[in-house]
Amino acid sequence: MDYSQFIDDTAFCILDVETTGMKPPHDRIIEIALIIIKNGKAVNKFETLLNPGVLIPPFITDMTGITNEAVYNAPVFSEAVDKILELIENTIIVGHNIAFDLRFLNSELQIAGYEKVKTPSVCTLKLAHRIHPELHKKSLGSLAAHLRIKQKSAHRAFDDTLVTAKVFLKFLGKIKEEYNLEYLRDLLNFQYTPVKKIVKKEIASASKNVLSFIPDLPGVYEFVNKSGKVIYIGKAKSLRERLADYYREYAPGKSKLIVHKASKIRLHSTNTELTALFLESEMIKEFDPWFNIMLKNYGNKYFLKVGRNHPYPDITLSNKFETDGNDYFGLFISRKKASEVLEVVNKSFMLRECTDKEFKKGKPCLLYDIERCTGPCFNNEFGVYDEELVKLYNFLKGANSDALSRLIGKMKKFSDQLLFEQASETKNLIEMIMKQVHKSSLLSEPVNKARALFEISGFPDNDYVILFNGKVYIRGFRETSNTEFLTILDDIFDKTFSPGLPDEQDFERLRTLLNWCVSNREKVTIHYFSSYPSKEKLIMKLRLSERIVSASEINLE
Incomplete structure (x- = not known):
């Protein structure tokens, strides 16, 4: 069959069967009707x-x-099969929930010694989901009532076929007029098109005028009302594809309302999705759009703190970090996630968990007895404790082997001793490590001491982010111009850079940076300043250009 032919030139076979039940071949057809x-x-x-x-x-x-x-005196299927196949030949079979009818038809054909029909089909139930998604019920009777089609006898083959034919013809009219579909292949594909991707002709025309001005680049978009107030801000991997979603017929109600209230769209294209995330977050906090309910406040932040100010450091949770001589790993976006990592650390490494007050008592505790601590409170073995710290730091930088080897050994020991509950708990810890619950493995330095340049692969150019003792600077982004960015690099290599403590904006940028980079490692290269003798050597490795963020505006009226 030629699928490129016009819908009007196509023959359709409307089919309905009545059966003795739901499951062929146990159940059989008792009535069949076809209309061409x-x-x-x-x-x-x-x-x-x-x-x-x-x-x-x-x-x-x-x-x-x-x-x-x-x-009783009706023909058996084998006596009617030739007439049925003659009518079906060179047609597209149509039915309401046509899969049911075809399943029985093919079962009867096989019983009669014939091959299954292989002609394409159209399901009016599938079409109803796309043409009338607003209808709660989409049974044949419900559609007939909605479309004002009279139905004489439900659950009789010919009457159902006649109603299905009338529903189908009304659907064809809508498909050609409202969705601009003319060819058979378009109709066959339409029934499988996701509802959100379907665009009416008039909507497609309106959106085409808007979308023709929108670049296929990452970025941030603002919807602005007649008063000049920003009502919504969003980010996109592709501005064109994301904004096209707002103009689809079955776009969410919120999207339709935003478009209705907007008089213009402002666009800010970026090199990468990461820069778009930075920009979206900070613009939402700056403009406080009414339709944005997320990202208006800086979220929670947690770190693992290694207490380096004590001869035998402990590991605790902290919701901030300072230049206080301690090391901080993170950041974690929830206390639960940070607590999971702390649990793995406590059960994988023989480091103390006691308070400083308990430590001063100088007496071994239960953790020492069960080999969860080296007992530095009474044996003063600095070397042994330092070895555990080295293993901990390697783990937090992404090396899992020491922790896994130790836990696997413990699990085997518990199993040999028939301590199955403890063995199961240890197995859960191993699974947590295998899932890499620690996101800090991106960095090979504590986050509060990390001094590195992140190179983010993008188009048409790369993005660059400096992380320096918790402060975050993004090249060409808002307060950090390209010139200012290069000046910061000069000061870093001259060892005169002293940026102060990170603020809430830095923490938010840090969270965005680390979370995005962990999920997009293949696009990230980290250059540690300590690995380069001069700025010039570093610059030679980079692909710098002037383009960072490009802005434009589209009027919708």
């Missing part, structure tokens, strides 16, 4: 009762009115 439609008109039809060779259950008789007596 071409160019909007019925050109042939066929209907017959069929003797199924099995008794018709009473509930089927109650539903259809077809009795065992009525089908």
Whole structure:
């Protein structure tokens, strides 16, 4: 069949069957009806009762009115099959929940010694989901009532086929007029198109005018109302694709309302999605758009703090970090995630968990007895404790081998001792490590001491971010111009850079940076300043240009 032919030139076979039940081949067809439609008109039809060779259950008789007596002298399927196949040939089969009818038809064909029909089909139920998604019920009766089509006898093959044909013809009219579809292949594809991707002709025309001005680049978009107030800010991997979603017929109600209230769109294209995330977050906090309910406040932040001011450091949770001589790893976006990592650390490394007050007592505790601590409070073995710290730091930088080896050994030991509950708990810890619950493995330095340049692969140019003792500077972004960025690099290599403590904005940028980079490692290269003798050596490795963020504006009126 030529799928490039026009819909009007295509012959459709509307099919419906009544059966003894739901499961072929155990259940059989007791009535079949077909109507052939071409160019909007019925050109042939066929209907017959069929003797199924099995008794018709009473509930089927109650539903259809077809009795065992009525089908007693009716032909069996094999006697009607030639006429059925003759009508179906060179047509597209159509039905309401057509998969049900085809399943029974093909079962009967196989029983009669024929091959299954392989002609394409169109399901009016699938079409209803796309053309009338607002309808709560999409049964044939519900559609008939909605479209004001009279239905004489439900659950009789010919009457159902006739109603299905009328529904289908109305759907074809809508498909051609409202969705601009003319060819058979378009109709066949339409029934499988996700509802959110379907665009009406007039909407497509309006959106085409808008989308023609929108670049296929990452960035941030602002919807602005007639008063000049920003009502919504969003980010996108592709501005064109994201904004196209706002103009689809079945876009969410919120999206339609935003478009209705907006008089213009401001666009800020960026090199990478990361810069778009930075920009979106800070613009939402700056403009406080009414439709944005997320990102208006800086979120929670947690770190693992290694207490380096004590001869035997402990590991604790902290919701901030300072230049206080301690080391901080993170950041974690929830206390739960940070606590999970702390649990892994405490159960994988023999480091103390006691308070300084308990430590001063100089007595071994339960953790020492169960080999969860080296006992520095009474044995003063600095070397042994330092070895544990080295293993901890390697783990927090992404090396899992020491922790896994130790936990696997513990699990085997517990199993040998028939301590299955402890073995199960250890197994859970191993699984947590294998899932890499620690996100700080991106950096090879504590986050509060990390001094590095992040190179983010993008188009048309790369983005660059400096992380220096918790402070975050993004090249060409807001307060950090390209010139200022290069000046910061000069000061870093001259060892005169002293930026002060990070603020809430730095923490938010840090969270965005680390979370995005962990999920997009293949696009990230980290250059540690300590690995380069001069700024010039570092610059030689980079692909710098002047383009960072490009802004434009589109009027919607």
